[in-house]
Amino acid sequence: MVFKETNSSVTLQEIASHCGVTKGTVSRALRGDLAHVGPETIKRIKTAARELGYNPGSNHDARRLALRKGNRPIINNTIGLLLPRKYGYDCNYYMILFNSILEMLMPKHFGLLVAHICHDTRAEDLPYAFRRDEIDGFIACDENFHPYIMGEMIKSYSSVKRPAVSMIYRIPGCSSVVPDHQMAGYLLARHLLSLGHRHIMHFIPSNTPPYHPHALRMAGYRQAYYEIHLNPDSYLQCGLLENDAYSDVANTVRTLIRRSEITAVLAPYDNYAVRLIGLLAQCGKRVPEDISIVGMDDTDPAQNEHGENILTTVQMPLREIGRQAAELMLHKVLEKESEDITIMLPVELMERASTCPPRQLKG
Amino acid sequence: MVFKETNSSVTLQEIASHCGVTKGTVSRALRGDLAHVGPETIKRIKTAARELGYNPGSNHDARRLALRKGNRPIINNTIGLLLPRKYGYDCNYYMILFNSILEMLMPKHFGLLVAHICHDTRAEDLPYAFRRDEIDGFIACDENFHPYIMGEMIKSYSSVKRPAVSMIYRIPGCSSVVPDHQMAGYLLARHLLSLGHRHIMHFIPSNTPPYHPHALRMAGYRQAYYEIHLNPDSYLQCGLLENDAYSDVANTVRTLIRRSEITAVLAPYDNYAVRLIGLLAQCGKRVPEDISIVGMDDTDPAQNEHGENILTTVQMPLREIGRQAAELMLHKVLEKESEDITIMLPVELMERASTCPPRQLKG
DNA sequence: TTGAAAGCGGTACCAA
DNA sequence: TTGGTACCGCTTTCAA
Numbered sequence: 001m002v003f004k005e006t007n008s009s010v011t012l013q014e015i016a017s018h019c020g021v022t023k024g025t026v027s028r029a030l031r032g033d034l035a036h037v038g039p040e041t042i043k044r045i046k047t048a049a050r051e052l053g054y055n056p057g058s059n060h061d062a063r064r065l066a067l068r069k070g071n072r073p074i075i076n077n078t079i080g081l082l083l084p085r086k087y088g089y090d091c092n093y094y095m096i097l098f099n100s101i102l103e104m105l106m107p108k109h110f111g112l113l114v115a116h117i118c119h120d121t122r123a124e125d126l127p128y129a130f131r132r133d134e135i136d137g138f139i140a141c142d143e144n145f146h147p148y149i150m151g152e153m154i155k156s157y158s159s160v161k162r163p164a165v166s167m168i169y170r171i172p173g174c175s176s177v178v179p180d181h182q183m184a185g186y187l188l189a190r191h192l193l194s195l196g197h198r199h200i201m202h203f204i205p206s207n208t209p210p211y212h213p214h215a216l217r218m219a220g221y222r223q224a225y226y227e228i229h230l231n232p233d234s235y236l237q238c239g240l241l242e243n244d245a246y247s248d249v250a251n252t253v254r255t256l257i258r259r260s261e262i263t264a265v266l267a268p269y270d271n272y273a274v275r276l277i278g279l280l281a282q283c284g285k286r287v288p289e290d291i292s293i294v295g296m297d298d299t300d301p302a303q304n305e306h307g308e309n310i311l312t313t314v315q316m317p318l319r320e321i322g323r324q325a326a327e328l329m330l331h332k333v334l335e336k337e338s339e340d341i342t343i344m345l346p347v348e349l350m351e352r353a354s355t356c357p358p359r360q361l362k363g
Numbered sequence: 364m365v366f367k368e369t370n371s372s373v374t375l376q377e378i379a380s381h382c383g384v385t386k387g388t389v390s391r392a393l394r395g396d397l398a399h400v401g402p403e404t405i406k407r408i409k410t411a412a413r414e415l416g417y418n419p420g421s422n423h424d425a426r427r428l429a430l431r432k433g434n435r436p437i438i439n440n441t442i443g444l445l446l447p448r449k450y451g452y453d454c455n456y457y458m459i460l461f462n463s464i465l466e467m468l469m470p471k472h473f474g475l476l477v478a479h480i481c482h483d484t485r486a487e488d489l490p491y492a493f494r495r496d497e498i499d500g501f502i503a504c505d506e507n508f509h510p511y512i513m514g515e516m517i518k519s520y521s522s523v524k525r526p527a528v529s530m531i532y533r534i535p536g537c538s539s540v541v542p543d544h545q546m547a548g549y550l551l552a553r554h555l556l557s558l559g560h561r562h563i564m565h566f567i568p569s570n571t572p573p574y575h576p577h578a579l580r581m582a583g584y585r586q587a588y589y590e591i592h593l594n595p596d597s598y599l600q601c602g603l604l605e606n607d608a609y610s611d612v613a614n615t616v617r618t619l620i621r622r623s624e625i626t627a628v629l630a631p632y633d634n635y636a637v638r639l640i641g642l643l644a645q646c647g648k649r650v651p652e653d654i655s656i657v658g659m660d661d662t663d664p665a666q667n668e669h670g671e672n673i674l675t676t677v678q679m680p681l682r683e684i685g686r687q688a689a690e691l692m693l694h695k696v697l698e699k700e701s702e703d704i705t706i707m708l709p710v711e712l713m714e715r716a717s718t719c720p721p722r723q724l725k726g
Numbered sequence: 727t728t729g730a731a732a733g734c735g736g737t738a739c740c741a742a
Numbered sequence: 743t744t745g746g747t748a749c750c751g752c753t754t755t756c757a758a
Contacts, residue, residue, distance in 0.1 A: 011751060022729050027753060038727060060495045061424040061431075062751035065734045068424075069753075077491040078476070085462065095458040099448065102479055111476045111490030113441070116462075116469055127474030128440040132423045134497070278670010303666055307641010374735060385745050390737060401743060425735030428750045432737075 010054040018048050073160040078111045079329055080130055082140040085116035092299045097141060097167060100322030108330060119144040136333040137163040139325050145171060163332040167325045170211055170342055177325040177343045181213040184314040185220025187349040188266055188294045193224055196357045197264040203241040241268055249275045253283055263291060263358035270295035270313055274302040292355040310353035317345045373417040381411050436523045441474045442692055443493055445503040448479035455662045460504060460530060463685030471693060482507040499696040500526040502688050508534060526695040530688045533574055539705045540688040544576040547677040548583025550712040551629055551657045556587055559720045560627040560655060566604040604631055612638045616646055626654060626721035633658035633676055637665045655718040673716035680708045
C-alpha cells in the first residue's frame with residue numbers, strides 16, 4: 001500500500017491569505033465558478049491550493065452544513081447496500097452481487113455502506129450513517145425492501161429524495177435490475193418436457209404475490225406446458241419449502257419415492273438440487289437415470305466422481321446485475337436522472353448431466 | 364419494513380425557544396451534562412426534544428464541525444472494512460468474515476463501509492468517505508495491509524489516530540484476530556504421518572516471510588516430522604502455486620503421477636483439494652485409496668456420490684474471527700482502549716474420508 | 727470581478 | 743446553573 005502526503009488541515013482561509021484574497025473568492029475559484037471569478041485568479045488560487053496540499057474532501061462537514069442553508073443536495077460518494085442477513089447455502093449469490101457493485105464503485109471513489117435487513121427491519125435499526133443522509137442512494141436485494149417506506153424514511157432524515165435501485169426483485173416505485181425470471185422457468189420446464197417428462201415437482205407456493213420472482217418463474221413453467229397443449233394443473237406438483245432446508249429435502253425425497261409418477265424436479269435453487277441428488281443417492285435412486293433434477297442460478301455445482309458439474313440449471317447474470325445496478329445508481333446520483341426504469345437481463349439454460357428422458361420412455 | 368416518524372429538521376434552537384432557554388443549555392441538557400445544568404431543566408428539555416421529534420444524529424455535520432475546534436474526536440458509528448478483490452473459489456471465506464462482522468455491528472447501529480484493496484492500493488484510490496475521517500477504525504483482511512501506512516494516511520485526513528484490526532494475518536502495529544495457523548499445519552501433517560505417509564506434497568514457497576500464515580503453517584508441518592524424529596527436508600516436496608489455479612492443479616496431478624513416492628497432499632485450500640480430487644479421478648487415481656488429500660479452512664466440501672463431504676481438513680473459526688474482530692474494534696472505539704493485542708483462536712481437525720494409510724502399507 | 731458578512735447547527739468558554 | 747457569544751469551514755448574497 002502506497003501513501004501520498006496531503007494535508008487535510010489546510011483551509012480555504014489559509015489559501016486566501018496566501019493569495020491575498022478572501023475565502024469567498026477561493027471557494028468560488030476552486031469550484032470553477034467562471035462566471036464570477038477571473039480566469040487568471042482561478043489559476044493562481046488553484047496552484048496555491050495544490051502547493052499547500054489542500055484536500056477538498058476533508059472538510060465535507062462544513063460544506064454540508066453550508067449547503068443545507070439553501071436546501072441544496074450534496075454528493076456524499078457513498079451508496080447504501082441493503083442485504084438480507086443469511087448464512088445459508090446461497091452466500092455465493094450475495095457475494096457476487098456485492099463484489100460486482102463495489103467493482104463499479106471503487107474507480108469513482110464511491111464507498112459501499114452495507115446493512116443487513118429483514119422483513120421487520122425498522123428505520124431505527126439501521127446504522128446511524130443511513131439516518132444522517134450520508135449516502136447518495138440505496139441498492140437493495142430483498143423481497144421485503146419497500147422503496148416508498150425507505151424513501152419516506154430517508155426524506156425524514158434528509159430534505160432530498162435519495163434514489164433506490166432494487167436487484168433481482170422488480171419493485172414498483174424504484175428502478176430495478178432483474179434477471180428474466182419467467183424465461184428461466186420456461187427454459188427449464190421446456191427442457192424437461194421436451195425430454196418427455198410430464199409429472200414434475202416444483203416449489204412455488206400458491207399464494208405467491210404477482211411480480212415475485214417465484215410467480216414469474218411459475219408463469220414460465222406453465223407457459224412451457226401450454227405451448228405443447230397440456231394443462232399444467234394436471235401435471236405440476238408443488239413440494240414443501242419451509243425454512244429448514246434439511247428436513248425439506250428429506251421430505252421431498254419421501255414424496256418422490258411415494259409418488260412414482262413424478263419423474264423430474266424443478267428445484268428452488270442449486271444447492272437444494274445438490275443436496276437432493278446426494279440424499280436420493282443414499283436412498284438408492286440415481287440422477288438422472290431414475291429421476292431428473294434441475295437447479296436454479298448456477299451458483300453451486302453438483303459434482304460427480306470426476307469432479308465435473310452435472311447440474312442442469314439456469315445461469316443468472318449475477319455479476320452483470322450488480323454492475324448494472326451500480327452503474328444505474330451512479331447515473332442517478334451524478335446525472336441527477338430520476339426516472340425509474342427496469343433493466344431485464346437474459347438468462348441461459350446450462351444443459352448438463354442431471355437430466356435425461358424418464359425411465360419408462362427409455363426401455 | 365417498518366417506518367417511524369422523526370423530524371430531522373428540528374434544531375437545538377427550536378427546542379430552546381420552545382422551553383424558553385438558550386441553545387447552549389439545550390446542548391448541555393441533551394448530552395446529560397449533570398454538572399452544569401439542573402436536573403429539572405434536563406427533564407423538561409428532554410421531554411420537549413422528544414415531543415418535537417428531535418433527531419440527535421441528523422445534524423452530525425454541525426457537531427463534527429464544532430468538535431473540530433477543540434481537536435476532539437467524534438464517533439461516526441461507521442467501521443471501514445478492507446477486503447481483497449477476489450472472484451475466486453474462496454468467496455465463501457470472505458462472506459463469512461463479512462457477515463459475522465456486520466452481525467456484531469448492526470445492534471450497535473454501526474455501519475460497515477467496504478472497500479477493495481490490493482498490494483498497490485494507494486490512499487487516493489480509496490472511497491472519499493475513508494479520507495474524510497468518516498470512519499472510526501479499520502478492519503482489514505489482506506496480507507498487504509500495512510497499519511502504519513494506513514495510520515499515517517488517516518492521520519493526514521484526521522487529527523485522530525484511528526484503530527486498526529487485522530483478521531487472519533498477524534500484523535505488527537495493530538491488533539490482530541488470527542486462527543492458530545501453526546496448529547492447523549501441525550494437525551494435518553501429524554494426521555498424515557500417523558497414517559504412515561512420509562513423502563508429502565505441500566504448497567508453501569520457500570521465500571515466505573516469517574509471521575505469514577504460510578510460514579506458520581509450514582512450521583507446523585515441520586514440527587510434526589520432528590516429533591517423530593524425521594527430517595522434514597527429506598520428505599516434504601513443494602508444489603507450484605501460481606495465480607491460475609486451473610493449470611496449477613493440472614500441474615500438480617502430473618507431478619503426483621511422475622513422483623510415485625508421494626502418497627499425500629497438503630492442499631493450500633479446500634477448493635484446490637476439491638478440484639485436485641476431481642482431476643485425479645479423471646486420470647484414474649482414486650482418493651484416498653491411491654493418494655490422500657487434505658484441504659484447509661473447511662469452507663468447501665468435496666462430495667462423494669452420496670452427497671457426503673469426504674474432505675479431511677482443518678476448520679478455521681472464521682465466524683468467530685469476524686465477531687471478535689468487530690468486538691475488539693467496538694471496544695477500541697467506544698472505550699478508547701488503544702493497546703494492541705493479538706487474539707489467537709483454536710482450529711479443529713476435521714477427519715473425513717479423503718485420507719487413509721498409503722497403498723504400500725495396506726496390502 | 728472581488729470583498730464583506732451572514733448564516734448552516736452545533737460546542738464551549740466566560741460572565742453573570 | 744444559565745445566558746451570551748465566539749467559533750468550526752464552507753457557501754452565498756449583497757455591495758462595492
